[in-house]
Amino acid sequence: MDAPAASPANTDVPVLEARGVTKRFAGVTALSDVTFSVRPGESLALMGENGAGKSTLIKVLTGVYQPDDGELFLHGEVTSFARPLDAQKSGVSTIYQEVNLVPLMSVAQNIYLGREPRSRLGLIDFRRMYSDARALLNEYGIEVDVRRPLRTLALGVQQMVALARAVSINASVVIMDEPTSSLEAREVETLFRVIGLLRARGIAIIYVSHRMDEIYRVCETVTVLRDGHVVHVGSLHDLPRMELVSMMLGRSVEKVRRGGVTEFTDANESDAPPVLVADDLSRKHQIDGISLVIRPGEVVGLGGLLGSGRSETLKGLSGVMQLDRGSVSIDGKTVRSGSVPAAIRAGIVMLPEDRKSEGIVPNLSVRDNIVLAALPKLSRAGFTSKRKQDAVVDVFIKRLHIKVSSPDQIVSELSGGNQQKVMIARWLAMTPKVLLLDEPTRGIDVGAKAEVQSLIDELAHEGLAIVLVSSEVEEVVEGSARVIVLRDGSIETELRGDDVDEQSLLAALAGDSSAGAGAVTPGATTTANPDEFPTKADA
Amino acid sequence: MTTTLEPAAGPTTDAQATRERIASLLQSYGAAIVLVILLVLGSIAFPTFATGSNFANVLTQSSFLLIVGAGMTFVILTGGIDLSVGSVFALGGVLAAFGSTYGIVGALLFPLIVCGAIGAVQGLLVAYAGMAPFIVTLAGLLGVRGLVLAATDGGSTTPLISDPAVVNLGQGAVFGIHWPVFIAIVVVVVGSVLLARTRGGQSVLAVGGSESASTLMGLPVARVKFSVYVVSGLCAGLAGALNAAYSSSGVPTVGVGLELNAISAVVIGGTLLVGGRGNLVGTVAGVLLLSVIQNLINQVGSLNSSVQAVVSGAFLAIVVIIQTVLSRTQRL
Numbered sequence: 024m025d026a027p028a029a030s031p032a033n034t035d036v037p038v039l040e041a042r043g044v045t046k047r048f049a050g051v052t053a054l055s056d057v058t059f060s061v062r063p064g065e066s067l068a069l070m071g072e073n074g075a076g077k078s079t080l081i082k083v084l085t086g087v088y089q090p091d092d093g094e095l096f097l098h099g100e101v102t103s104f105a106r107p108l109d110a111q112k113s114g115v116s117t118i119y120q121e122v123n124l125v126p127l128m129s130v131a132q133n134i135y136l137g138r139e140p141r142s143r144l145g146l147i148d149f150r151r152m153y154s155d156a157r158a159l160l161n162e163y164g165i166e167v168d169v170r171r172p173l174r175t176l177a178l179g180v181q182q183m184v185a186l187a188r189a190v191s192i193n194a195s196v197v198i199m200d201e202p203t204s205s206l207e208a209r210e211v212e213t214l215f216r217v218i219g220l221l222r223a224r225g226i227a228i229i230y231v232s233h234r235m236d237e238i239y240r241v242c243e244t245v246t247v248l249r250d251g252h253v254v255h256v257g258s259l260h261d262l263p264r265m266e267l268v269s270m271m272l273g274r275s276v277e278k279v280r281r282g283g284v285t286e287f288t289d290a291n292e293s294d295a296p297p298v299l300v301a302d303d304l305s306r307k308h309q310i311d312g313i314s315l316v317i318r319p320g321e322v323v324g325l326g327g328l329l330g331s332g333r334s335e336t337l338k339g340l341s342g343v344m345q346l347d348r349g350s351v352s353i354d355g356k357t358v359r360s361g362s363v364p365a366a367i368r369a370g371i372v373m374l375p376e377d378r379k380s381e382g383i384v385p386n387l388s389v390r391d392n393i394v395l396a397a398l399p400k401l402s403r404a405g406f407t408s409k410r411k412q413d414a415v416v417d418v419f420i421k422r423l424h425i426k427v428s429s430p431d432q433i434v435s436e437l438s439g440g441n442q443q444k445v446m447i448a449r450w451l452a453m454t455p456k457v458l459l460l461d462e463p464t465r466g467i468d469v470g471a472k473a474e475v476q477s478l479i480d481e482l483a484h485e486g487l488a489i490v491l492v493s494s495e496v497e498e499v500v501e502g503s504a505r506v507i508v509l510r511d512g513s514i515e516t517e518l519r520g521d522d523v524d525e526q527s528l529l530a531a532l533a534g535d536s537s538a539g540a541g542a543v544t545p546g547a548t549t550t551a552n553p554d555e556f557p558t559k560a561d562a
Numbered sequence: 563m564t565t566t567l568e569p570a571a572g573p574t575t576d577a578q579a580t581r582e583r584i585a586s587l588l589q590s591y592g593a594a595i596v597l598v599i600l601l602v603l604g605s606i607a608f609p610t611f612a613t614g615s616n617f618a619n620v621l622t623q624s625s626f627l628l629i630v631g632a633g634m635t636f637v638i639l640t641g642g643i644d645l646s647v648g649s650v651f652a653l654g655g656v657l658a659a660f661g662s663t664y665g666i667v668g669a670l671l672f673p674l675i676v677c678g679a680i681g682a683v684q685g686l687l688v689a690y691a692g693m694a695p696f697i698v699t700l701a702g703l704l705g706v707r708g709l710v711l712a713a714t715d716g717g718s719t720t721p722l723i724s725d726p727a728v729v730n731l732g733q734g735a736v737f738g739i740h741w742p743v744f745i746a747i748v749v750v751v752v753g754s755v756l757l758a759r760t761r762g763g764q765s766v767l768a769v770g771g772s773e774s775a776s777t778l779m780g781l782p783v784a785r786v787k788f789s790v791y792v793v794s795g796l797c798a799g800l801a802g803a804l805n806a807a808y809s810s811s812g813v814p815t816v817g818v819g820l821e822l823n824a825i826s827a828v829v830i831g832g833t834l835l836v837g838g839r840g841n842l843v844g845t846v847a848g849v850l851l852l853s854v855i856q857n858l859i860n861q862v863g864s865l866n867s868s869v870q871a872v873v874s875g876a877f878l879a880i881v882v883i884i885q886t887v888l889s890r891t892q893r894l
């Protein structure tokens with residue numbers, strides 16, 4: 024399935040089609056005169072920058088929103104979906120951008136809600152439901168206790184459960200809105216395998232993602248949206264990446280190329296006195312004896328596989344996680360451990376990985392969400408200065424291209440990616456000394472990604488120390504002056520200078536310490552296991 | 563790393579899973595455990611407590627609240643609330659008394675139809691008009707009490723029940739246990755099966771767990787929300803009718819504040835006030851607990867009913883605190 028074969032079924036009538044669809048919200052036209060179709064067995068990439076209207080189109084196609092204008096066709100016949108249930112009954116199955124399952128219910132219940140297997144008496148047959156669920160998940164290589172409440176599982180697993188639910192409904196179209204935004208490399212592989220299976224069965228796929236690699240691997244055709252208009256429909260193979268990006272952003276290819284997609288300059292190693300010194304950070308079963316020294320202006324990458332302790336290290340530094348042992352100091356002063364307020368006062372700020380649940384205040388305005396954490400800095404004697412707030416908010420909205428009708432717009436009305444940008448703006452607005460970034464560019468479009476990366480770069484030049492965690496090897500390598508590689512909760516090795524490249528990092532991740540000639544290897548005893556390679560290298 | 567999908571190392575997850583399981587069990591069965599403890603202590607302390615007739619008395623007292631609480635459990639599980647049950651309970655009693663001139667069928671059917679319809683109206687407003695349950699059922703509380711008073715000349719007349727068959731429905735007993743107790747048991751059993759073993763019941767839990775997710779998963783959210791208010795109306799009406807049969811009259815002033823007792827019992831029984839989790843067995847324990855506390859205070863004799871209110875209130879506060887702590891344990 025690596026090279027998506029054009030299936031013969033592609034000449035059929037479209038399974039699902041929208042003609043002249045328009046959707047307005049107060050103040051914005053999210054979709055205007057959109058015509059769109061997908062054929063059996065086709066895998067279609069729906070592309071566009073944050074706020075282009077992708078999620079809105081999907082919600083119109085699946086009965087969540089009613090179009091203000093235009094018509095939907097199913098297998099060539101006019102149709103309309105009053106509710107998501109109608110769409111599902113007609114074989115249109117969806118994984119929405121937000122993980123949408125019931126956290127208190129079990130994995131199996133979530134998969135079969137509304138269509139539970141029943142005994143002759145009409146009662147739910149739990150035993151069959153559990154074994155069906157187990158079989159279904161096993162088919163996709165997922166081992167999990169199906170009786171466990173969903174909320175106890177990692178975000179990635181939840182996403183896989185949503186996938187299992189979507190594909191187990193007898194669907195003719197499966198729509199996926201950024202399905203990989205919370206998946207690890209290996210889970211992404213599983214997802215791709217499932218997509219391959221679905222296509223072989225003649226099921227059409229509509230795929231939304233900001234990750235170019237994935238799009239080119241999985242999809243054969245593309246529809247590009249910009250500001251609610253369809254600007255391109257065609258095959259993906261003969262479309263160069265640059266051109267695709269330029270269509271999404273509405274800038275010429277030259278401009279995009281000049282701007283670069285990843286815009287990190289070489290962050291220098293500095294020899295100023297260290298701003299952050301962490302010594303022997305440990306917590307049972309999570310991290311063990313992590314020591315770091317970071318100087319102002321440095322961008323330090325943390326590499327490692329799932330469960331290697333990257334996020335835990337950041338949580339330890341920022342006081343989110345209690346430590347059993349170890350200390351963190353800023354400018355030589357020890358920070359009380361396990362206290363977020365203390366860390367923030369000392370100047371350590373973390374952008375959490377799971378921004379959807381850990382940060383957005385959905386009913387507040389964009390302005391309030393951005394200045395929330397910086398309020399103490401922007402106010403005098405308890406009074407907030409609106410002028411100062413506006414200035415800060417303005418800068419970030421412009422800088423990150425946050426698509427809003429006004430700073431007073433309610434944040435939950437923004438598109439998914441724009442909500443992420445608001446979160447990033449909030450942490451940057453706090454003017455910290457040390458910024459801990461966990462997956463800073465997840466879910467945001469290529470244009471904004473470059474902006475975020477150049478902003479990080481700029482902040483480093485201004486003397487901010489940055490610790491960067493990203494599951495994208497490319498991003499870590501290009502962004503960091505040195506990379507500390509973690510494995511099973513301790514430091515495995517450190518890459519410096521010329522050794523900071525993708526090959527060395529991948530090798531280090533796999534536990535092969537001979538890869539980088541200059542790699543410092545403090546007593547690495549772990550045996551290499553090439554199976555644990557994150558298979559994300561086809562750039 | 564054999565499976566990528568399980569978080570971190572084995573030992574933490576195991577210990578954590580055990581802790582979560584205990585927390586979850588406590589949350590569901592805490593009321594039952596406390597009930598047993600109280601029963602044992604009460605039996606030791608008061609010789610008049612552990613007698614068959616006293617227990618039968620406690621059960622009868624509990625049966626009406628239990629039927630109301632069963633309906634309330636469904637409503638709270640969806641994340642809603644029904645404040646109208648006290649008034650509907652009174653209306654059910656008055657209508658049963660009126661209907662008893664047509665025998666047992668009239669005494670049951672009349673209140674069930676009217677109270678079910680009242681539930682349906684409230685359900686329509688909540689589910690389809692999107693109004694807040696608190697407001698809708700608060701209006702119900704006031705409005706229905708008004709209906710009761712209107713039907714009884716401002717509450718000055720109390721319609722009596724003379725049909726012996728109807729009176730027997732309330733006062734008749736098998737093995738010393740009154741009929742309403744058996745009817746309450748049937749309601750709980752049927753309700754439990756509905757909740758745990760049918761698609762409708764699962765939808766109730768799903769809607770309470772996450773309404774937006776339920777909508778996107780294609781569950782009939784509005785229909786589910788509508789139904790629970792109908793169920794609650796029916797339950798309150800039935801309980802009112804049985805209470806009227808038991809006291810052989812439809813007293814228009816009964817049921818004041820009953821909604822608060824019902825809500826307390828449901829919450830003490832481990833159902834989350836925000837919905838999504840709970841069961842009827844918990845509600846049974848909650849109702850019995852409230853009744854036993856009342857009974858024990860009566861045993862002491864020297865204490866009056868205000869003490870009982872204080873104890874029940876304190877109890878509720880403790881339960882809510884424990885619930886909060888427990889659900890935190892589980893989230894970590």
Ligand SMILES: Nc1ncnc2c1ncn2[C@@H]1O[C@H](COP(=O)(O)OP(=O)(O)OP(=O)(O)O)[C@@H](O)[C@H]1O
Pocket residue numbers: 048049051052053071072073074075076077078079080120426436437438439440441468
């Ligand atoms: N409920 C709503 N109320 C008001 N405006 C909305 C609403 N939902 C979406 N919008 C607006 O419609 C536009 C398109 O949003 P949409 O969520 O479809 O973008 P998207 O292409 O999915 O972006 P992303 O890549 O960030 O997920 C945005 O400007 C957004 O602010």
Ligand SMILES: [Mg+2]
Pocket residue numbers: 077078079120200438439440
């Ligand atoms: Mg979106």
